[in-house]
Amino acid sequence: MKKERIGRSSLPLFLCAVMMLLCLVPLAACGSHDVESGAGQSDYPVTINEVTLSAEPEGVAVLSPNLADVVLALRYEVSLKARSEDCTQSDLSILPTVSLEDPQAIRDSGATLVLTEEAPTEEQKKAAADAGLAILVLSPATNREDLTRLYTQVGSAFKGAATGYHQGEKIAKNILMTIDDVRRVIPESDVVVTVCFLLDDQGGAVTGDCFAGKLIESLGFANAANDGAGNQVELSVIANASPSYLFCPTGMKDTIAAAEAFKDLEAVQQGRIFEIDPHLLQWQGNSITQGITEIVGSIYPELLSEPGVSSDASQPPESSGAAAATELKPGDENETVKNLQLRLQELGYLFVSPTGLYGEGTEQSVKDFQLLNGLEVTGIADEQTLELLYSDAAKPRTD
Template identity: 45%
Template sequence: MKRFVALLMSICMVALLMTGCSGGGGIEDGANASDYPVTVGDVTLSAQPGGVAVLSDNLADVVLALGYEIDLKARSESCTQTELKVLPVVTMDDAEKMKSLGVTLLLTEDEPTEEQKTALQNSGITPLVLDTAASRKGLQRLYTEVASAMRGGNTGYLHGVEAAENILTTLDDINRVIPDSNTVTTACYLYDLDGHVATGDTFCDVLFSCSGVTNAFKGEKGGEIEMDSLKRADPDYIFCSSEVKEQLMSDKNYASLTAVKKKHVVEMEASDVTRMGRTTILTATTMAGTVYPELLETSEESSQEESSQSESSGTENTGTTTLKKGDEGDAVMALQKRLDELGYMFVACSGTYGDATVQAVMDFQLLNGMETTGIADAKMQKVLYSDAAVPRTDE
C-alpha cells in the first residue's frame, strides 16, 4: 500500500509516563536511579555494551524503533530490515566472529545451548534472551528491557517507556477513526495450511482489534488450530503470505470459505505481524485500509484537494531540497519549526534531523495522505508550508 490513510492517523506524541525510580538493578518496578548496573530478567549488566548483535527480526525492529541501531555490530539472516543490511550476518555459533566485531551483548528470542552459552561468555559476550510481547503491557515490557540493556536502567528505561507509548498511542488513533458498524467483521492471520495461526495470545490480536476487526481465533492459544476450525470460523478476511495465499486459493477444500469466495485473502508477510517496532503501525494501517476501503477513498480525495490548494496558497518558505536523517542547518530548523507549529514536534527544534524529526515527518505524511518515509522531499515540503497542511490534533 503506497499511500497511507490520511484519516487513519492523528498521531499523539505523549509526554513520558511517570514512573518510580528504584535504587538500581532490576527494572520490574520502574526506572533505576542510575543507568548501570542494571538487571534485565536474570542477566545483570555492569556497563553499557560496547556493541550489540541482534538475532531476532522482531528485536531488531524494536531496536530501530528506539533509534539505537547505531549500537548494532551484527545481525542474524532473519533481520532483513533495509537499515540493517550493511551489518555482518552471524549465528549463535559465531562467538569468535562476534567478538572480533566488538559485540559484548547478544539480543535473542532463542535460548542458546549450554555449549553456545559457554562459548559466548568465554568471548566476553552476554546473551540476553527476551520473550516476545503478546499484549500492550507486554510491548511496554519488551521496549523497556531492550532499551535498559542497551542504554541503562534510567536513560534507556525511560526512553523505552516513551517509545512504546508512542506506538500504542498511534494504534489507538487508528482505532478511533474506524467507521461505526453494527456488524462484526472477523479476520485471521494464517501462517500455513498446517494450522499455524495468530491466536488470541499473540500481539497480532492487538493489531486486529486496533484495525477494527475481531480475530477469528481470539479464544485460542498457542498459535495452532485444527484446520477444520478455519472452516467453522469462516473469517471475513484472511491475511497470509503470497505463498500461502496461492495454496489456499487453489485448494478445493477451502473453496467455500467466505474470504476465498469474496477474494478477501490478503497478502501480508509473516514478519509484518511478528515485528513489534514501527512495523506494527504500518500493519494496522494496512489491515484497516483493507477492511474499510472507504478510508482510502477519503484519503485520496483529501490528498488531491490539498495538492490543488497548495498550488495557490502557503508561505514562501517552501523547501526544494530533500532533507533526511543526519542533515543539519537552517533548512532543517525551518522544517522543524513548521512541524512544531502544526503540532508534530515533541522535542525542541535543534536544526539537526534526528529520530524525533523522522517521527514528526512520518506523522505528518500519514495524516496528509503521503507515503510514510520519514524523508522530507520537495513534494512533502510543498504541502507542509502550504495552507492545506493538516495539523495534528489530540481529538
C-alpha cells in the same frame, strides 16, 4: 570520665559494620538496579533478566529479527555490530552475520553483549563467557502492556536503567498511541467485521493467544482463529466463522483461493484475500504499525483515498527550504521543521506550538499523517512524506 576504647580484636568487626551501613544508606550506589522494578536514578550498573551490566556495552550483536526491529524503533542501531542471518531489515544489511556457534566472531565484530530470544545451551554460555560476551535473553511481548516491558528492557540494555529505560518507555507509548489512532479512524458500525490472517492452507493462522491476534481484536475486528493456539487452528473453526476478509503471506493468495477448505468462505467468494508480509505482524518494532495500517487500509480503502484539501498554504514557502529537504527527523531543529509543524497544524495533526524543534509531539503528528495518508508509519518525515504533506492530495485530520 573514662572513655570506652575499642579493642584491637573488635576493630575488624567495627569496620565491617561501618561498611555495611555505608552500603545500606545509599543502597542504589552499592548495588545494581533491576529494571523489573522500573527506571533507575542512574544508568549503571543495571540488571536485566538476571544479567548485570556494569557499563554501556562496547557494541551489541542481535540474534533475533524481532529484537532487531525493536532496536530500530528505539533508534539505537548505531550500537549494533553484528546480526543473525534472519535479521533481514534493510537498515542492518551492512552488518556481518554471526551466530552463537562462533562467539569469537561475535567478539571480533566489536560486540560485548548479545541479544537473543532463544536461551543458549550451557556449552554456548561458557564459550560466550570465555570470549568476553554477555548474553541477554529477552522474550517477545505477549500483549499491549507487555510491549512496554520489552522496550524498557532493550532500551536499558543499550543505554542503562535511566536513559535507556525512559527511551524504551517513550517509544512503546508512541507505538501504542499510533495503534489507538488507527482504531479511532475505523468507521463505527453495529456489524463486527470478521477477519483471519492465514499463515498457510493447513491450519496455520494468527491465533488469539499471540500478540498479533490481540492487536487484531484491539482494532475491533473478530478474529476467526481466536480460539486456536500457537498459531494453529482447526480448519473447521475458520469455516464456521466464515471471515469476510482473509490475509495471507506474500505469494500465497492463489494457494489460499484454490484451497478446498476455504472455497466456501465469504472472503474467497467475494475476492477479499489480501497479501501482507507476515513480518509486519510478527516483529514488534515499527513493523507493527505498518502491518495494522495495511490490514485496516485493505478493509477500508476509503480511509486512504479520500480527497485532501486544496489551498495556497499547501505549498511550502520557497525560503523555508522545505521543498529541498529530503528528510526531517526527531532531534532536528530549524526553520524547515517549523514550517513542517505549521503545515501539520493546518491539516489538523499538530496540537503543540510550532517551535522548530522536532520533538515527540511532532513525531507523533507525522505518524498520524502517515497513517491517514497510506504511508509507511515511521514518525520520520522522509521525502515521500514531505512531498505528499505539501501537496493538494494531503488528507486532513477530521476527528
